[in-house]
Amino acid sequence: MTRYRSLLYRAAKAPAPGTPEWRAKLTASKIAATAVPSRSPHASYFSLWHTMAGTIPSAPDDEVLQRGRILEPAIAAWFQEEHPGWNIRPVRGRWWIHPDDSRMAATPDYIAEQGGEVLGLVECKSAADTTDWGKPGTDEIPPAYYDQCQWQMYCTGERTVYVPVITALRFAEYVVHHDPGHVERLVEQARVFMDSLELGIAPSVEADAGHLATYEAVRDLHPEIDGTAVQIPTGLALDYLAARASSKSAEAFELETKTLLAEAMGHARTAVCNGYTVAERRARGAGRPYIQAMRNPPTVHQLAPETFDFQEAA
Structure with missing residues (x-):
């Protein structure tokens, strides 16, 4: 069995996004929000906790996520052209659950393989703002994406993630390699997060109050206006x-x-x-x-x- 086939064999069919089964797993797109303060621009620790607990609905895709989803096939096609000897394979609804902790999972966009040998995972991105993107060919990518790549490697066992990105004016390629120390920190914070979720210990809003997602989560938690007045601290x-x-x-x-x-x-x-x-x-x-x-x-x-x-x- 080739390494590519072995990687597919270890995968399972992923449930549809937004379903209870999907919500229960800590996937690569969520891992950056388990830090305090959150490293994710889309979710805070507070909002992720309540979303996974089911106390608030999942946030709809914002413009950035919608743009990325639409452009993903085009970015993958460009990456394929840049590497004509490689095969850029879609994962086709699969996800990889970590063998030592079934709460942790990852859903990479594509797999790069050549002759049955896995060259790395592929995570396609789009960026209107290139502030956190460094020199192409390096791993200088936004912190949330770096966490996402490390989590994908943790769950799949692979050691490289290629990150092709389209910006306002050009395509570029970045490469993230496995960082054991960083993964160890991610696993530690992930376990703390998931343990608190299973025990029903909700986080304090103060830990990440400056994140827009925290404010939106608080709005979702209190959808009614009862007409009363509340005394707040001076x-x-x-x-x-x-x-x-x-x-x-x-x-x-x-x-x-x-x-x-x-x-x-x-x-x-x-x-x-x-x-x-x-x-x-x-x-x-x-x-x-x-x-x-x-x-x-x-x-x-x-x-x-x-x-x-x-x-x-x-």
């Missing part, structure tokens, strides 16, 4: 009013500093302060350059330690 009231007042000024301040930074940079590619790169100018195709913050920007202490020390002393 601190919460002040925080809410202050946040409302500061959001507009924060946006204006960011635009102001971005404009001043663009003027200071002129035609330069990067902005450097005290040996640290703060931002860079990028351009999409023939478009005008724009300011882009670095993925790992320097801290205040790194840029101005004397200011930081003064603030600490105060």
Whole structure:
């Protein structure tokens, strides 16, 4: 039996998305939300817990998920053309359940094989915003997708995931290899999550209150308006009013500093302060350059330690 056939043999028929059987498994698309704070842009720990517990309905696909589903075959076709000697095989409704924990499962998009030898899994993505996408050919992909790839390898036993992506202007290919340390952390947080789910211990909303999915989950948990008034803590009231007042000024301040930074940079590619790169100018195709913050920007202490020390002393 070839490795490709062996991989298919270990798979099982996956239930339809949204069914109780599907909801009960912690799949690769969910794993990033088991971190606190969540690494997923689509779900928080709180929203995922209540969705899997059945206390709120599954969220409908947003524009990003819908776009990805529609473009997936085209992305796979491009990836096939880039590797003419490979066979990019659809999984056809299969999923892989981890042999040591039946609560964990993965549903990769495709399998890359050649002559019966599995070359890796394939996860197709689309991205309107390339902020978290690094150099093609590397594993510099958004954190949630990195978690997803590692989880697929954990459940299938494979050791490589290819991530072809279509952005606004081009196709690109990334490669994620098995990271045992990262997988160990994912498994630990997954078991904590699933144990709490089985015990019915709901998470606190405060752990991920800043995630939009948490707010949407709370709305789903309280769909009625009964006409009563509730007394809230003074601190919460002040925080809410202050946040409302500061959001507009924060946006204006960011635009102001971005404009001043663009003027200071002129035609330069990067902005450097005290040996640290703060931002860079990028351009999409023939478009005008724009300011882009670095993925790992320097801290205040790194840029101005004397200011930081003064603030600490105060």
